[in-house]
Amino acid sequence: MDHVPFIGRLSMHEYMALIGGFFFLAFETAIRFIIMFLPVPIIQWFHDRSRILFHRFSTKRAKGKSKAEDVADAIRKAKDFGELCQYWGYTHEEHVLLTKDGYLLGLHRLPTKRWQRKRNPGTSTGKPVVYLHHGLLMNSEVWVCLTDAERCLPFVLAEQGYDVWLGNNRGNKYSKKSVHHDPNSVKFWDFSLDDFAWHDIPDSIRYVLDITKSNSVSYVGFSQGTAQAFAALSIHPQLNEKVNVFIALAPAMSPAGLAAPIVDGLMKASPTLMYLFFGRRAILSSTATWQAILYPPIFASLIDTSLRFLFNWNNQNISYLQKIAAYAHLYSFASVKSVVHWFQIMREAAFQMYDDDVSAFGSPGGRAYRPARFPTKNIVTPIVLLYGDCDSLVDIQMMLKELPDHTTATCLAGYEHLDILWGMNVDKDVIPEVVNALKMHRDLYGSPDKLKDGYKMIER
Secondary structure, X not given: XXXXXXXXXXXXXXXXXXXXXXXXXXXXXXXXXXXXXXXXXXXXXXXXXXXXXXXXXXXOOOOOOOHHHHHHHHHHHOOOHHHHHHHOOOOOEEEXXXXXXXXXXEEEEEOOOOOOOOOOOOOOOOOOEEEEEOOOOOOHHHHOOOOOHHHOHHHHHHHOOOEEEEXXXXXOOOOOXXXXXXXXXXXXXXXXXHHHHHHHHHHHHHHHHXXXXXXXXXXXXXXXXXXXXXXXXXXXXXXXXXXXXXXXXXXXXXXXXXXXXXXXXXXXXXXXXXXXXXXXXXXXXXXXXXXXXXXXXXXXXXXXXXHHHHHOXXXXXXXXXXXXXXXXXXXXXXXXHHHHHHXXXXXXXXOEOOOOOHHHOOXXXXXXXXXXXXXXXXXXXXXXXXXXXXXXXXXXXXXXXXXXXXXXXXXXXXXXXOHHHHOOOHHHHOHHHHHHHHHHHHHHHOOHHHHHHHHHHHHO
């Protein structure tokens, strides 16, 4: 059973925040429990009332929907990855792989260009392969929920002639099943970044290579999707031979912390507070409930406020309609343990494996051991970093010190974290950088012989 750790280490204002947090979570849990038993008409009534209140007090007056608003509304209402692709005229494939430790992961694939259909699904296309992986509390939908097809990286890559694959972490919307554990059990959610690195990433890439008959893939990650690749490539030397380039968007390795001092201090004082607040299963599982009740602009405003409070992100580079469309697809299930792992990394300022002895955090007498760090300097795969200079989660100087010398970095002026996914100008600032990096390394490492020569060149 969890206990309150390090009582003496908390200041008075941290105690107040802790008590306030418990009361808030208790209130939120009670409300959510009540909502579970409400019939759909009652829930719709709350939704309609929030819409009326929004239009009464908002400066954004309803004047009849424009075409752009219709697009945003259609993207927001899309139920899954397939409907998002279908809206823009793309035919997708769904795949399921079994990891070595028994989790079933959903993969999505865009094998053809717009309005085209592959005759033999699940077979090789002969095209160069790109694999994309999402961030924390996300799933593959975040890549395709944009209000313009030309700003959607997977669609652009499909038009450029790539065989595009999109992965999903265990536990999220498309991977909530295991052959060993029920998703309602604590054991199902007992995973962290370590498990993504040991299993999810290498097993997904292995599956993609088996289907495509390709020698290698190009990896594009966002946020935690980059951390998972940093970790996986560092502990699986053979995986470096299968990834010809790693493009890290808004890369995450060892963030300094949260912008909210009280929250940051509490979680760094003892990450086990996360277990006390949220238990040991999925975190923020009530998000879908509030999303169903609140009018979309109100929900978007709530997300904006939360991101500003926690990370000091203003999201001004993301249009209002893009927020309405994308925020509906922003959240997906993730384990509390994976978030605790991030607070451990922040607390120690080191990109390390999960510390199972969470009760020993910050003990006054020091530690008798140190959790193993991911040996990221051992990565052989070429690394390309794209980061925003206004992203509070990216410490580029620290990151470059921990990565091999063949890493290159490009700074995007005025960009925050989510801007790299959904910003108004990603088609001008981000996507061309990705396409150029893919083309350069595809030309260099495209054939098996070139691949071997390329690695020899890097080693020299």
